[in-house]
Amino acid sequence: MIKRGIKSKIKVKKQIFLIFGIFLMGILLLLNVSAVCCEKLKDDGYWCQPADSDDECDANYRIQDDAKTCKTVPYCHMTCVNENTGACGILSEGQCRSEGGIPYEEPMEEVPACQAGCCLAGQNAYFPFTANECKFFAGVHGINTDFREDITSYDACEELVAKVEVGACLISTETQKACKIKTNEECDESNLVNLAQEAEINVGILSGIELDFFPGELCTSPNVGSDCARTKNTICGEDGKVYYLDSCSNFANIYDESKYNDNNYWRYIYSPYDIEVCTVGPEGSAVCGNCNPVGNTVCRNEKDVSGLNAPSGDYVCGDLGCVYEGTHYHHLDSWCAGVGTALVGIEKNTSNLAISEKSREELKDQDTYNTPGSKYFKLTCAFGEVLLTQCSDYRNEICAEYAGEDENGVSYSSASCMRNSWPYCTSFTTKTQCENPKYLCKWVPGYRTNAEMPVVPEEDRREQQGSCVPLVPPGFDFWEGDTQGSLICAMGIVKEIALFETNIWRNRDNYDAWLTERNDGKFLHNRCFNGCYAIPGYGIEFDLDYENGEEKMYPEEIQCSEEGDGEIQGLQKCYNLPGCTDYQYLTEFYDESECQLFESGSMEQYHLSDRRGQYCHKDGKEDHWLTGEITGSSYSCTPGLGGAFPGGQTKEEKDEEKERDYPIYLTHNEWLDSITERARSMGDCGFKPNVDGDYSDENSEIITAIFQKMDQKGNVKRNVTAKQIIYKGDEKAQFKLEYIPDGEPIILPVEVEVHDCADNGGTCILIMGEETCETAEGSCPYGLTCCNVDAMMDEEDNEGGT
Amino acid sequence: MKRGKKAQLTIFIILAILIVAIVLFIFLFWPKLKPEYNETQTPYSFFEECIEDSIEEKIETISINGGDYEVNPGTALFYRGDYIKFLCYTRNYNELCHIQVLFLKNYFENQVSTTIHPEVEGCFDALIRTYEEQGYIVSVTEGGIETKILPENVQLTFNRKVTITKDGVTQEYEEFRIREESNLFGIIEIAENIVLWEEGVGEAFPEGYMAVDPYMKVELKTVGDVPNDDSHLYIITDRRTGEVFRFASRSLAAPPGYM
Secondary structure, three states, X not given: OOOOOOOOOOOOOEEEEEEEEEEOOOOOOOOOOOOEEEEEEOOOOOEEEEEOOHHHEOOOXXXXXXXXXXXXXXXXXXXXXXXXXXXXXXXXXXXXHHOOOEEEOOOHHHOHHHOOEEEEEOOEEEEEEOHHHHHHHHHHHOOOEEEEOOOOOHHHHHHHHHHOOEEEEEEEOOOOEEEEEEEOOOOOHHHHHHHHHHOOOOHHHHHHOEXXXXXXXXXXXXOOOOOOOEEEEEEEOOOOOEEEEEOOOOEEEEOEXXXXXXXXXXXXXXXXXXXXXXXXXXXXXXXXXXXXXXXXXXXXXXXXXXXXXXXXXOEEEEEOOEEEOOXXXXXXXXXXXXXOOOOOOEEEOOOOOOEOHHHHHHHOOOOOOOXXXXXEEXXXXXXXXXXXXXXXXXXXXXXXXXXXXXXXXXXXXXXXXXXXXXXXXXXXXXXXHHOOOOOOEEEEEOOOOOOOOOOOXXXXXXXXXXXXXXXXXXXXXXXXXXXXXXXXXXXXXXXXXXXXXXXXXXXXXOHHHHHHOOOOOHHHHHHEEEOHHHOOOOOHHHOOOHHHOOOXXXXXXXXXXXXXXXXXXXXXEOOOOOOOOHHHHHHHHHHOOOEEXXXXXXXXXXXXXXXXXXXXXXXXXXXXXXXXXXXXXXXXOOOOOOOOOHHHOOHHHHHHHHOXXXXXXXXXXXXHHHHHHHHHHOOOOOOOEOOOOOEOOHHHOEEEEOEEEEXXXXXXXXXXXXXXXXXXXXXXXXXXXXXXXXXXXXXXXXOOOOOOOHHHOOEEXXXXXXXXXXXXXXXXXXXXXXXXXXXXXXXXHHHOOO | OHHHHHHHXXXXXXXXXHHHHHHHHHHHHHHHHOOOOOOXXXXXXXXXXXXXXXXXXXXXXXXXXXXXXXXXXHHEEEEOOEEEEEEEEOOOOOOOOEEOOOOHHHHHHHHHHHHOHHHHHHHHHHHHHHHHXXXXXXXXXXXXXXXXXXXXXXXXXXXXXXXXXXXXXXXEXXXXXXXXXXXXXXXXXXXXXXXXXXXXXXXXXXHHHHHHOOOEEEEEEOOOXXXXXXXXXEEEEEOOXXXXXXXXXXXXXXXXXXX
């Protein structure tokens, strides 16, 4: 329905255009790029680091030229084997040798010394271990080990250990019946010396010692018949549980006060997970020692735990929980905290670990959350202590959390510092890509970041007419001056050209009058025909209802026209339709040339332009445009709506020809909100308060305007005004910009741009469509071309121009 | 008369000050006033007593520095007045780190052996001097130092042979061995594993280690005193022994304003 673009030759009377822009202070930074990979740096001795030049490398080691990173340099990734311990890893060759290892070029999985298997060590098994690691482990722990290279998975290794029989190993002499809990392999003649030493039996009489193994039984079992007896003594196990001790200092079963007198409990070995064994809740217990460190309890001396007194022994299952700001957390629970305007309590979905829709909605408010200085923290309850981890600075990470219940119905919370994926955002060009839950980005309808196609076809506008910006604006070290943050903030700068016509009865230079007539300056609003939304006050009666959360909609999303009360003289009425807002009427009006906004009266009553499609093709000449005279809702260049059309065109076809692009924004406030949201979301950009509530410089976010006179060809004839600030930051205005009706001369602390077109005798002008100009030396603001105007004027005179 | 009383008072005050000073002197310096040697001490116990504090100090310093006794500031994170060694590092932003020390246990052991050397020499010199003062003829052979970090202790073996002779009686003492109770073995295993995570994914997850061993405290700090650094500082504390091991890593560091 909408035809994009306008043709190059436009006949207009007098035009004045304004250039509006939102400027954020910024200075570009030159980035250094590393060029070599040093196996070792000369000065600080780091291994395998990128460097700018060979000079930074230690000449005794290798240097790889043309490498921005060492990640792809083979000699930095050799397999290094420590033959003493059996450990394997990836290091550079020189580094490996310096650590006493042997380097191999082959990948680790192809180096025989690094082949992983299962290391059986007593009642435990370890995977993945190399053969040498297993051997080293045996030496270090003073136990026998068995390496099984045929076992190639953790589960298979676990299965092996499950088959290991554990039981009472009776070590008998004529006078003693000592006992130790061992595996059947450990309770073997070959291990007699160790067993005797452990049982404190004189090793001088080894010949008289007998060994008997009782699988699954404790040393206190009558069947074993050892000297060991049950006691009420307890001890902490390596697994954090409380165990009974027998009189021979052997670990017996889990401490359970109710089972002390249970003979079977002192006869057989019970697994802590056996149904017979008591369990402990997250609050802890003084009578059951089956603590669960993951479930908030661990073996602790009763002296260190208040409110729990063990009837037997010194140890209890103590509560490891913490109380933080009145909330009780369990051991290893974690939650989020923040400084300043960090949004505490960002919810994370357990299914896909993306943050919830509710939190995304909250985060969209870049003025309220994540302003400069705000930071995220993760707090973790560990052993009754709250540990603090700061998420990566500059909001490169945010903290998100989720709360759930474990299989026992015990509630828990888990937080994590999530990487802020903001750098991806500007690469997304569609709304769907942008709002992918995997990324922390948001879609701001309006300007696109792709300058090559600022306006997309109608069918794509909902998906593509907008910018993808960070949902959590990152922080920058803006106080440092020359930083990359300035570069990113500069992405928030936009420029807009508003074109309007005046007539000879108006004081065309009366910029001041125009500005002071913001609310009554309907003349300019009515006479505007391009970029009208950049003119203050434009469409003020039709603004989005921000207070009630109304969001921008596109015509195809609005259903009200179908329910309208019919057509009036061939025009469909947009207004007064059920369920629609003023903004929606306006949306329909701009979309449909045959849609009438008012039943009676003219547009001149409102701050709107009715020049929706004021230019049309000259009949039969698609490259020739005519200005139309407006009469009500018809234009002289499309005479006789409903009547005959030249060239056999249908009414719709004719309408299409007179339409301009559907405007990106419909009202000035919509434009203002969009560009400020877009700019402020880029990071610590624009006019924002920091964590202490102090605002940045009021000039850190400004909108400037310049009035220029154009001729009918669109060439700038002269500047009517100097560039002036018409909006700037205002601490009192709750994140809105302060409007300066009379304009303010630009005296900025930092020179944002320097353009030397005029210095070279050129003029910066807007080249529309396929127009060209003889270019002059020098630079211009974005969107304008430095042209040699004199040459153009000469050419125009020769052509007998307007 | 008045003058006499005044003089008496002055004497009392001086005496009181002297008594307090003597008491203080004894209280503060008594351990140092003890003789270095007593008759029941063997060269083993003499040496152990002499070197023990130094060993503890070396181990503690190396532990809190990340594996080096003296850290090169160029390879360290400056954190609250201390330099802490990077065990995994990359200069680049948004890149996984390269391991700087792979066999950390060996590295630590070598650091202890190397840095304790001057104190060991000092102790053997003291031993010679002390025994010679007692009329012994003393000889000490040269030998290396071997440090082993074992599951429940750190063991240092000094391969020296001390021979003392007095009144025609010669006694030989070989292999001076000292064990310090320690869980460094477990702590370093965690540190080595964290380094692998840093190298592999850019960050480790402290809760995992605390779930396996609740008595172990593993903290991750992301703030260095160096601005824009985005380095990771890990602090591993064994709540049972109070031992602390700290080290730094710089992996997948995100700069301000650019990724």
